[in-house]
Amino acid sequence: MSLRAILLLLVGGAIAAFVGVNWAEMTRLTTLSLVFTEVQAPLGLILVGMMAFLSVLFVGLVAYQQGVVLAETRRHAKELTAQRELADKAEASRFTELRAHLDQEVAKLNESVNSSSRETLARVDRAEMGLRDRPVDADVARLVQAVESHNRDLHSRVDRLEMGLREGLASYVPPALTSVRHVSLPPDVAPTDDDGQDPIGNAVPR
Numbered sequence: 001m002s003l004r005a006i007l008l009l010l011v012g013g014a015i016a017a018f019v020g021v022n023w024a025e026m027t028r029l030t031t032l033s034l035v036f037t038e039v040q041a042p043l044g045l046i047l048v049g050m051m052a053f054l055s056v057l058f059v060g061l062v063a064y065q066q067g068v069v070l071a072e073t074r075r076h077a078k079e080l081t082a083q084r085e086l087a088d089k090a091e092a093s094r095f096t097e098l099r100a101h102l103d104q105e106v107a108k109l110n111e112s113v114n115s116s117s118r119e120t121l122a123r124v125d126r127a128e129m130g131l132r133d134r135p136v137d138a139d140v141a142r143l144v145q146a147v148e149s150h151n152r153d154l155h156s157r158v159d160r161l162e163m164g165l166r167e168g169l170a171s172y173v174p175p176a177l178t179s180v181r182h183v184s185l186p187p188d189v190a191p192t193d194d195d196g197q198d199p200i201g202n203a204v205p206r
Contacts, residue, residue, distance in 0.1 A: 022044065
């Protein structure tokens, strides 16, 4: 229970207690003037009734104001919810458009990269075909054959030169050996030196 309700209950209890205590005076008849006429009525009860009516009227006005405020609050809440939904939809649509745009850009980029790759590969293939079609390989093969034949010719010449040197060295006799005269000595005569010994130091009989 709120503080306002407790306060209203306390005020109402105090008024009821006051009326109960003074009930005899409240119900005493009094001459009352209604401007055009006069009546006999209990003034206290009339005042208490008027106060009760004003209290009820006040409570009704307060309730009405609270109802109006609640209705306005609910209406504003519904409007805010609708605006939030619209904002969410708009944001989602913007995200969708952005994603679609990014997908298009990525697709264009992939297509450009693929086309560049295909063009590069085509250029490489054309370059390889051009190198294969050029007579460079035939010229190189002829050059290699010429070098190999030249090397074989050189090797054969070197082999012939070595064979000729070997044959010439085998039949070569030094000139000093051809000028020596061979003297035949008797078998019983051996060459001696001045002291009557053979070259190995044995005594030779005379």
